[in-house]
Structure formats: structure tokens, C-alpha cells
Amino acid sequence: MDLLHEHLARARASGAVFARTVATPPWGLRLGGSIQLAVHAVVRGRGWLWFADDSESPMELSPGDVTLVRGGPDHYIGHEPGADCLEPEEFRAHHGRDGRPDDPQATVFLCGAYRFSGDIGRGLLDALPQVLPLSAAFGDPLRDVIGLLSHELASPEPGQPTVLDRLLDILLVLAIRTSFRQSPTAPRWYRASADPRLNAALQAIHEDAGHPWSVPELAQISGLSRAAFARTFRDALDQTPMQYLTDWRMTLARDYLRNGELGLANIADVIGYGSPYAFAAAFRRHHGEPPGAWRQRELTRTGSPVPGDRIHLR
Numbered sequence: 194m195d196l197l198h199e200h201l202a203r204a205r206a207s208g209a210v211f212a213r214t215v216a217t218p219p220w221g222l223r224l225g226g227s228i229q230l231a232v233h234a235v236v237r238g239r240g241w242l243w244f245a246d247d248s249e250s251p252m253e254l255s256p257g258d259v260t261l262v263r264g265g266p267d268h269y270i271g272h273e274p275g276a277d278c279l280e281p282e283e284f285r286a287h288h289g290r291d292g293r294p295d296d297p298q299a300t301v302f303l304c305g306a307y308r309f310s311g312d313i314g315r316g317l318l319d320a321l322p323q324v325l326p327l328s329a330a331f332g333d334p335l336r337d338v339i340g341l342l343s344h345e346l347a348s349p350e351p352g353q354p355t356v357l358d359r360l361l362d363i364l365l366v367l368a369i370r371t372s373f374r375q376s377p378t379a380p381r382w383y384r385a386s387a388d389p390r391l392n393a394a395l396q397a398i399h400e401d402a403g404h405p406w407s408v409p410e411l412a413q414i415s416g417l418s419r420a421a422f423a424r425t426f427r428d429a430l431d432q433t434p435m436q437y438l439t440d441w442r443m444t445l446a447r448d449y450l451r452n453g454e455l456g457l458a459n460i461a462d463v464i465g466y467g468s469p470y471a472f473a474a475a476f477r478r479h480h481g482e483p484p485g486a487w488r489q490r491e492l493t494r495t496g497s498p499v500p501g502d503r504i505h506l507r
Contacts, residue, residue, distance in 0.1 A: 204310055206317075214284075218298065219272055219276055219277065222271065223267060223279065224268055228306045229307060230263060230365075231268070232305040232306070232368070233305075235255060235302045236302060236339060239255060240272065241273055242262070242268060251275075252324065252326060257328065258326060259339065261324070261369075262325075263318055265323060268324075303342055303343060305361050310452070311448035312444050317380075320378065322372075322376070327371055342361070345360065384429065388429060390415055391415060391425060391426060391429055394434070397411065398437070399441065402463070402464050403463050403464055406438055408434050411434055442465060442466075442475075443475075443480070446464055449464075457473065473485075
């Protein structure tokens, strides 16, 4: 099991490409902070990205660059910093007849959006900076994917939504992988999974959270003594193996409770508790309230969202 793949799958990451734009100056696009993760890439020309709250200096976008922007403050893309910006629908209507892609004055850029579900998705987003610029050099797979996206969006073809979804998925994974590889604040589980002494044990925990894992069993999987495994695990993840296992089980439990796919007895079985009563007791110790009360409060707070809904911004 690949831990990054599993986190993305459990977060039910779903994306939509909502613009391939050819825009000639003056132009500007406003994107709301409610978009959990925006993906921007310039194919040709130049653009600038800035924030409503001036939390970051204006950032120039060049061909081959990919920029991820987490939700929060609104952000803007324009031909120059501070340009007048339109809402997406107004922007498309206003610039729908702009120049050809080979117009030397035009900027060709792509925008995409991603949505994540539950605590696992929130954890992935929280591990990213507010804005993440990535430069794709020649030969970098990121640049190849941007080119494929742009080519696919140039004209409608059969099966295009499927192609776009897959390419955006690839773009997201490559960008997150690059970010986590470079960032000192990458999730501890990601850094620890690169340690061959810990990777097998982490994979085992994530692959079967319901198994009655013990430190000796996990140490054996890792090929270490019990003491060496426990010490290495704590040094890498800042908690004991059993604390990590419990935290992961509770993370899964919250997402199962939130999406309503499983009853308490099924959740207890899936995450490794012998009965609903044992699960409820563990959940209460961890969260200060029983799982049923937590679920009701959470659904009331969020308005009972449907997990994994697509963003229809095309």
C-alpha cells in the first residue's frame, strides 16, 4: 500500500478542470476562498497571482509553472497585479472570443479545483502551504501533464471528461509529492514512510486498521527488536506505535460517522474494536462524547453534505 495514494483515496479527492483560457490584456479572474484547493498552470504567456488580504506578495506565473492555492482568502489571477477581476462566469463570457493561442499578446492558462472529504482530506490540505509555486523544468513530468491538459481542452473529443479527470489527478499527485519532498513541514507519516525500517509497519497499520496490532508484531514486520522499533517509531512520528494506531482508527471512525455509510457495529469491526460498546468507550475517551452524539453534532454543523460530490465549474 502506498500511503499517499491511500490518503488521497480516503479523502475522496475529486477534481474538475473549469477553465482553459486564452486571454489578452486587460484581464483578471477572481477565485473564491471556498475552493479547497485550486490548481493553476500557465501554458503560454505570463500572468500574476495575488490574494485579497495581501497575505502574500504578487507572484508571477510563467509557462511550465504549477501553483497550488489552499482555500481561505480569495485569490486573483490577472495580466498584472491589481488588475480588475471578474467572477468566473463573467470572465468566460467576456474573454470567450479573445485572440488565438498563438497571439503573442495572449496568455493561455489552466485552472482546476479539488475538493476533499473528511479529516483525512483536511489533514492533507493542512500539510500544504497557503500557496505553493512549482516550476516544471524541461523533462519534468509536470510540464508534460500541463501540455496534455492544454491539448485535451483545446477541442471537445469523445471521453474528454474522463481524460481531464485522470490528467488532473496526475497533476495533483505530482504536485503534492514534490511539495512533501521539499517541505520540512510535510506530514510525519509521509517522511516516516520513506524510512525502510518503518514503511512496512505503517503500511500494515493502514492496510488493516482492524487487526489487533501489537508492538512486538509490528517490530517483527519491520525487522527490528521491540525496543529499537518503538524508539525509531517515536523519534520519527513523535508518538508511540499504539498512539498512532489509535489516532488512525479514530480518524477513520470520524470519517465513517460523518459519511453515514456504516453503522456503529460495522465501524467497530472495521477499525478493530470487539463490539460497539468497546468502540463507543474508546471514542468517548478520545473525543469526550459518544460517537452517536458526535455524528449528530457534526451533521448539524455541516448540513449533512454528500461526500465526494463533484465540483461543477466547467
